[in-house]
Amino acid sequence: MSNPQHNNRILIFGASGFIGNTVYKELLPYFNVFGTYCNAKGFENNQVFFNYDVEKDHMYELLNAVQPGVIISCLRGDFKAQYKAHEELKSYVATHDCKLLFLSSDCVFDGKFEFPSYEHDLVKAESSYGRYKISVERMLQEIPSEKFVILRLPVVLGVNAPKIEQLKQAAMHHAAFEVYPNLIISVTLADKIAQQVHYIINKKLQGIFHLASEDVVHHADIFQEIASKLGDKSPIFKNVYGRNDDTYLAILPKKNTLPKTYRITVEEVIEACTLKEEIYTLKN
Incomplete structure (x- = not known):
């Protein structure tokens, strides 16, 4: 036993x-x-x-x-x-x-x-x-x-995620932040x-x-949307092209899906990364 x-x-x-x-x-x-x-x-x-x-x-x-x-x-x-x-x-x-x-x-x-x-x-x-x-x-x-x-x-995000901290710093200092316009990801x-x-x-x-979102998004789109919701300041988005056509680096759950409570969407990830107190911090 x-x-x-x-x-x-x-x-x-x-x-x-x-x-x-x-x-x-x-x-x-x-x-x-x-x-x-x-x-x-x-x-x-x-x-x-x-x-x-x-x-x-x-x-x-x-x-x-x-x-x-x-x-x-x-x-x-x-x-x-x-x-x-x-x-x-x-x-x-x-x-x-x-x-x-x-x-x-x-x-x-x-x-x-x-x-x-x-x-x-x-x-x-x-x-x-x-x-x-x-x-x-x-x-x-x-x-x-x-x-x-x-x-x-x-890609793992969140209010205190290293990538989001990097995005906030780039916005605050109007510095470069690399995005991949042709890369489709899950988050x-x-x-x-x-x-x-x-x-x-x-x-x-x-x-x-x-353990990924049920949907996918372009790498550049999600970070540009998060930046726009975080405040008035914006980083300099530096476009990086790995290939000419759209490329997937996205995993999706299919066979081993968890109950609905334990699933997540791209929209929910964006919302969680742009909490109101964080917006206030960047705008002031």
Whole structure:
């Protein structure tokens, strides 16, 4: 029989990052949650946060200390070091009563251009980042399916998202902000990802999920609309053309769809990025 206390223990690798910390805050009231940080400040005295450097440290001591029932990987850093870390995670998960949720990316499809991509489409990547994510996905698929979940993410936005902060700074200083007029993307919010992860854990789901909006938008259009709603100041939009024709780097949910409450649209993402207090801040 599984131990309820053990199943309630969650360890988030990369819990100090933008997405990892949002997931941590969502799960904290409901689970016994632990996390790792590397260089981020403010976590040194937090008793449930452990310092972990993916390029220097091994995971075994930490895993044995926490004994998590669920591991969430939001790791960042050197790809070779991350791959080795996930080999350790795979080994641990395969031999313990434990499940791994791996945050992957739409970049596993950045070698495809013509259509949006769904959960069971053939992956094809040109970027080193996309190829790294594919390598970890394939590694995890060697263990029993009930032991892992692959969560592919699109462009992740939100009031405090790094990309939106960059947009605000560019607007404030009338500086350049790169947009891709021919690139069609899907998007989401970090808060929505956290809710979806919570649901997936509660329902003990497995498989590949595309945690993305149900619709798509041109890269340039969404950032220009967000900028126009944030205030009177505007960045200098620098158009970057990767290809002559429209190119898709969009993932959409199809087979593994979540209940309506846990879905999101492009319009809802734009609305969440342009809250009234933020508009006031930029206009004044």
